[in-house]
Amino acid sequence: MSEHVYLHVDMDAFYASVEQRDHPNYLGMPVIVGARPGNRGVVSACSYEARVFGIHSAMPISQAYRLCPAGVFLPVRMARYHEVSAQIMNLLGEFTPGLTQMSVDEAFLDLSGTRRLLGDPADVAQEIKRRVRGVTGLTISVGVAPSRFLAKLGSEKNKPDGLCIVQPGEEASFVATLPLRSLWGIGKKMLASLETHGIRSVTQLREYERSELTAFFGKAAAHYLYNVCRGIDPGLYGSGKSHSISGERTFAADVNDPQIVYGALLEIASSCVFRLREERGQSRTATFKLRLSDFSTTTASRTLDHDVVTAEELYETARALFEERWDKRSSIRLVGCGLAKVVKGKGSVQHQLFSQNDEKRRQVEEAVYRLSKQGLTVQRARLLREADGSEE
DNA sequence: TCTGGGGTCCTAGGACCC
DNA sequence: TCTGGGGTCCTAGGACCC
Numbered sequence: 001m002s003e004h005v006y007l008h009v010d011m012d013a014f015y016a017s018v019e020q021r022d023h024p025n026y027l028g029m030p031v032i033v034g035a036r037p038g039n040r041g042v043v044s045a046c047s048y049e050a051r052v053f054g055i056h057s058a059m060p061i062s063q064a065y066r067l068c069p070a071g072v073f074l075p076v077r078m079a080r081y082h083e084v085s086a087q088i089m090n091l092l093g094e095f096t097p098g099l100t101q102m103s104v105d106e107a108f109l110d111l112s113g114t115r116r117l118l119g120d121p122a123d124v125a126q127e128i129k130r131r132v133r134g135v136t137g138l139t140i141s142v143g144v145a146p147s148r149f150l151a152k153l154g155s156e157k158n159k160p161d162g163l164c165i166v167q168p169g170e171e172a173s174f175v176a177t178l179p180l181r182s183l184w185g186i187g188k189k190m191l192a193s194l195e196t197h198g199i200r201s202v203t204q205l206r207e208y209e210r211s212e213l214t215a216f217f218g219k220a221a222a223h224y225l226y227n228v229c230r231g232i233d234p235g236l237y238g239s240g241k242s243h244s245i246s247g248e249r250t251f252a253a254d255v256n257d258p259q260i261v262y263g264a265l266l267e268i269a270s271s272c273v274f275r276l277r278e279e280r281g282q283s284r285t286a287t288f289k290l291r292l293s294d295f296s297t298t299t300a301s302r303t304l305d306h307d308v309v310t311a312e313e314l315y316e317t318a319r320a321l322f323e324e325r326w327d328k329r330s331s332i333r334l335v336g337c338g339l340a341k342v343v344k345g346k347g348s349v350q351h352q353l354f355s356q357n358d359e360k361r362r363q364v365e366e367a368v369y370r371l372s373k374q375g376l377t378v379q380r381a382r383l384l385r386e387a388d389g390s391e392e
Numbered sequence: 393t394c395t396g397g398g399g400t401c402c403t404a405g406g407a408c409c410c
Numbered sequence: 411t412c413t414g415g416g417g418t419c420c421t422a423g424g425a426c427c428c
Contacts, residue, residue: 014428034396035396040394040395040396041395041396041397042395042396042397043396044396044397044428045428057428058395058396058428059393059395060393060394060395060396061395061396062393062394062395063393063394063395066393076396102428103399103427103428104428105428106428184426184427185425185426185427186426187425187426187427188425188426189424189425189426190425190426218402218403219402219403220401220402220403221402236400236401243399243400244398244399244400245398245399246397246398246399247397247398248396248397248398249396249397250396250397285420295394295395297423298422298423299421299422299423300421300422301420301421301422302420302421303419303420303421334396334397336397338398
């Protein structure tokens with residue numbers, strides 16, 4: 001027999017806490033990490049002192065500034081947060097090999113069957129909290145439960161510096177204490193949709209048959225809702241089969257000049273294809289995204305008959321999709337492009353299929369990309385022409 | 393209010409195949 | 411003449427999460 005025990009570790013106000021730790025003079029102050037006030041953008045994270053003013057993540061930065069003009073507004077230092085994150089993940093990995101990192105500030109630990117080795121999971125959780133605070137100076141919140149889903153809900157429950165333990169047998173009664181909105185997977189729209197059917201709580205949701213929920217919300221959502229309100233893990237974590245790589249840019253001000261769009265698409269395409277190569281992935285599907293000044297958004301994709309090998313190829317495809325969709329009048333707020341259905345590459349087999357021209361271009365692109373990463377402005381167009389070995 | 397950037401998963405229609 | 415059922419792939423859009 002096996003006892004299932006999972007821990008979910010969630011770092012508290014992570015970006016803001018790292019900034020306060022790196023700059024102790026910000027301790028106790030409302031710290032808001034995100035876009036620069038006056039610019040387009042949102043709050044990425046904020047300290048608990050900032051939340052007192054009504055500020056929360058994803059809020060437009062202009063609104064946050066209005067709520068708290070005296071706040072400490074800081075830019076996102078992603079590289080730094082990844083550094084601290086890696087430090088914490090290493091520490092967590094010392095407790096169990098069953099570590100799954102979910103994002104920069106979250107991880108699951110599978111402690112199933114480790115009781116004899118590690119002791120009571122509640123004590124392990126306390127020890128982890130103590131160690132993380134000792135090594136990094138940061139607080140975390142931890143949920144302990146018989147399933148991942150409940151462990152995650154548990155880590156949310158007593159934030160910050162929280163600990164919540166859901167014992168086997170308490171699954172259903174635990175979820176009954178939670179508001180629907182706090183369930184992972186129920187957002188604004190689903191909440192409103194549930195409300196139109198008179199469903200306002202977990203216990204009310206429990207009164208519906210699976211067939212009724214399917215009629216209301218469709219098969220997948222019904223399966224999720226039916227299980228979740230009974231404390232049963234709906235089991236939705238990445239299958240890991242394929243994924244996507246993409247980038248996008250919101251312009252500081254809306255643009256009408258297609259040349260600016262082309263420049264952005266070329267840069268984004270370069271970084272996407274570079275990442276694809278770094279992880280030795282393969283993809284045949286190019287994606288494109290366009291957002292106009294009225295915030296209306298369209299996406300498009302095109303599946304090629306061969307793998308994308310060069311940034312040029314992704315760029316040309318994205319550019320073609322842009323030209324098919326833009327009416328040449330509307331102002332453009334954002335463009336993006338990327339690769340979908342990226343799968344693990346088969347390495348050398350694929351490599352032999354590259355044409356010599358592709359291979360040469362690929363190498364030039366990589367050199368250009370590395371240089372531009374170092375802040376050196378390179379005559380990209382000329383280098384790429386040289387790669388063509390043609391004209392001018 | 394004036395709305396980032398990176399993702400995942402689901403739906404639904406049409407093409408195409410057996 | 412009016413017509414199956416299932417499966418997979420492609421595409422666009424949308425909800426949701428951190």
